[in-house]
Amino acid sequence: MSKVMSMQEAIARFVRDGDLIVMEGFTHLIPFAAGHEIIRQRRKDLTLARLTPDLIYDQLIAAGCARRMIFSWAGNPGVGPLHAFRRAVEKGQPRPLEIDEWTHFGMVLRFMAGASNLPFLPTRNYPGTDLTRVNPGFKKVRSPYTDEELWCVPALNPDVTMVHAQRADAEGNTQVWGLYGVQKEAAFASRRVIVSVEEVVDAKVIRSDPNRTIIPGAIVSAVVHEPFGAHPSFVQGGYDRDNDFYLRWDAISREEAGLKAYLDEWVYGLPDRAAYIKKMGARHRELLADRQMCEPVNYGF
Amino acid sequence: MSKVMSMQEAIARFVRDGDLIVMEGFTHLIPFAAGHEIIRQRRKDLTLARLTPDLIYDQLIAAGCARRMIFSWAGNPGVGPLHAFRRAVEKGQPRPLEIDEWTHFGMVLRFMAGASNLPFLPTRNYPGTDLTRVNPGFKKVRSPYTDEELWCVPALNPDVTMVHAQRADAEGNTQVWGLYGVQKEAAFASRRVIVSVEEVVDAKVIRSDPNRTIIPGAIVSAVVHEPFGAHPSFVQGGYDRDNDFYLRWDAISREEAGLKAYLDEWVYGLPDRAAYIKKMGARHRELLADRQMCEPVNYGF
């Protein structure tokens, strides 16, 4: 059964006000097209979960979509702070933002616990950090084997997870190469999953290399064909990270007015990602990846 | 630094009497060549851990190498019981075998806990089974979040894990496709790792497709070039499972004498796997796999 639909339809059907949403991708494959559509559809009171809020959540926060954020590192990678995030936390602008703060390892374990239908997972991490003092979500468990105490993190089960990938078939069997991040764990932890891809392929392409599938169609609600859907982040084998845009974001977002102008021009002012690519013009082509193909392997018997 | 050596040298250097050893591979890639070399070198008092003891541990038990077995399913898959295992458990022949019995999920979690340097991992499995009654290794922990009690399994940290794979470079960066089993988790849980491969390849082959690497050279002690090293099990893209041999094993192993004759002829009577392949003759070629190559992917940027 084909689950292919437009991003507009996928967000309209599967993302609701007040949802706990996840848009994952660790520097790689960040689902910006989905983020822009959520802003366009003016979702509100969202809880945003993600290891690195990155520009995608800075934009959602600036647009007033967020009530709360669950995260582990809130910066513009390699550039500086996330200005919208800081305004929300330090000054409550455009609205106050509750924060629920972990570490990368903790977030990964929270998704894995959720994906495994467990209430928690233990770790040897966290003795000595003040994070466990300010966040009551960290709790301890005593090992029944060694009499050690270990810190635990609780399962995180999002309402919706959105991921971007190189390719999927129409049923949502999704393949990724390059950095994996925590997309698989977040997707399995989630009640609904929206996958956007550079390419919707025939199932026989997926079936030619089943070890590359990270998300099975069985857990996918919608498949969106969205080329360049991860810009300004990158897609291995597709297009490079737009570092210039990450640098420019610092100036764009430094004041609320500048950020608002950006959203008006690049999000509210455009109907969809196709219009966004068109508006990018030649820059789009500069980012396209060189070819460096892997050695194919034999699945025969 | 190259870690390539013969199986004879790898077993001599890295497997000791009394060790807790693991030879993993779930139906796929079972390291039979390593098992035969351990028998030839007459290691003793070993603890054998593996989800499915399969023919490989039936042979080690019959050869008197084993003192104890940690497992979850002891049968000849699709055929019947493992006769040497049953003789050891039911009659103490050739010597008594202690058993430490789990389930597949439990074994996988034990390896994962060991690989993660955790004392235990929890699961929702095990309410109601008598296994927790006869095996005191199952213990309970109370969730600090939900007030539920969950069963736990303890970490398993082998002295040596042996795996067979399609290919590795000389430093032990090892790639597998087809069924993954629990090789990665067992290898990371282990103090020493011996990898045997169908093909030792230049690092550039590994580097052309880094997402296929399941075991990094950093944890590998020895790399053995051992074509057909998994027979009578199979290698995806290499050779098929020798189902006839699995069927024949039932008759070979039904009586101690027949099994001893097999070991004399096919293990003690041969110096190494090369001699074993030669002795197999034409059968070897009948099992070779057809070609069914995957679609290559682009790793460029």
Added chain:
Amino acid sequence: MADYTTSELMVSRAAKELKNGDVVFVGIGVPSLAVNLAYRMHAPGLCMIYESGAVGCVPTRLPISIGDPCLVTGSLAVVPMLDVFNLYLQRGLIDVGFLGGAQVDRFGNINSTVIGDYRKPKVRLPGSGGACEIAALAKRVVITIANSKRTLPEKVDFITSPGYLGGGRERERLGLRGGPELVITDMGVYRFDPETREMVLVSLHPGITVGTIKENIGWDVKVAPDLIETPPPSPEEIRIIRDELDPQGIFLRSKAG
């Protein structure tokens, strides 16, 4: 006697238990044949998962083991066993699991570990494998087993895989969802009473009487008021089983009824 074997009848009956869209944890033999039959007959959207990690398999030959290479070639995904158990089974994605065993008792508990005492077994069986977790964590469980006093005792020697334990609400009280739904034997079909959780005979295979059943089961089994005859496999089903699924008769031809 009709032109089908008892095993073919069991395969046909098990296939009918599967719905289109079900995610099914498949074992070798009758379960594998039943799932493949359902896939070809009425459930093209069914997704087969093997505990070896192959998902969405399209085997081009009859798989001999749950890790047959033909399950990998052309499958939709191959995943580590850790994912099979954590992300598929424990997460609750598996709709149906198939199980067998040496003994099944009145409350659907399954023994595949030992006959006799665990420490001094009369017969040492293979053990759980993945059966315990399938019984505990799949939404529905379908059991196939021979119908005899030895294989269907009132109480199993050892509970490898939990059914309804002592009956009633005991399974739920221990926090387990689902449970056995159906037992298919070579003589009939049983379901579980929603209150007592006891096995109840609901269907007799052609030629079998309630008397035969009672002589071949370890307790005074209850019989459903609406007891029916098990519908025989259709000619199309028989054709698929014989020509497509098991053309060499590896699993079924030897047990001709």
Added chain:
Amino acid sequence: MADYTTSELMVSRAAKELKNGDVVFVGIGVPSLAVNLAYRMHAPGLCMIYESGAVGCVPTRLPISIGDPCLVTGSLAVVPMLDVFNLYLQRGLIDVGFLGGAQVDRFGNINSTVIGDYRKPKVRLPGSGGACEIAALAKRVVITIANSKRTLPEKVDFITSPGYLGGGRERERLGLRGGPELVITDMGVYRFDPETREMVLVSLHPGITVGTIKENIGWDVKVAPDLIETPPPSPEEIRIIRDELDPQGIFLRSKAG
């Protein structure tokens, strides 16, 4: 003044801390340059791991973020982040982790979370990311930070990443191995006293005096009796940094000393 910048000196000094065969958790900027310099100079067997999951990287350009695609192309392995943290870091495979932060205190504790009160921060910083677990679970930690009263206070406002906590045996008592080994600033190098676990000045960069250090640190720092001058980068090191590692001067040229 010699023909090298302070940043180049820091990179050179950090590189010397790495041994051939070390498995190193790499960050962006000075750490990345130091690791790549060591790899080219004396540690060809060094293995670079980024928290993004790239292992054994051979970047053909200067990575701008820890998830740069150039870290993936040609690497030895790419693994899920779950594996990075469970199987590499928590398992104990990481020999050296590099960390920075807004503040580092007398016992090597690092703050990258907030300046001021957590609930009402004066400055909200990015937070831990992977820093807390690197500090807790790597065998050795090398810290790079600017030398000032603001960045090196006696006590950090918030312990994001544990160093030796209150000093002495407190870290061991909590079950943590390893700990910070070295702090490299723009003025000198510090190690930790094996008993008190207090930062001790062991090396001064050329042109810096103990007096300057004391004016730019938040407590009365101890000075090692065998205080030395930090060895300057060799011409070969400078050539590699400028021509091969950071030819555009993205990280280093702007801070010319």
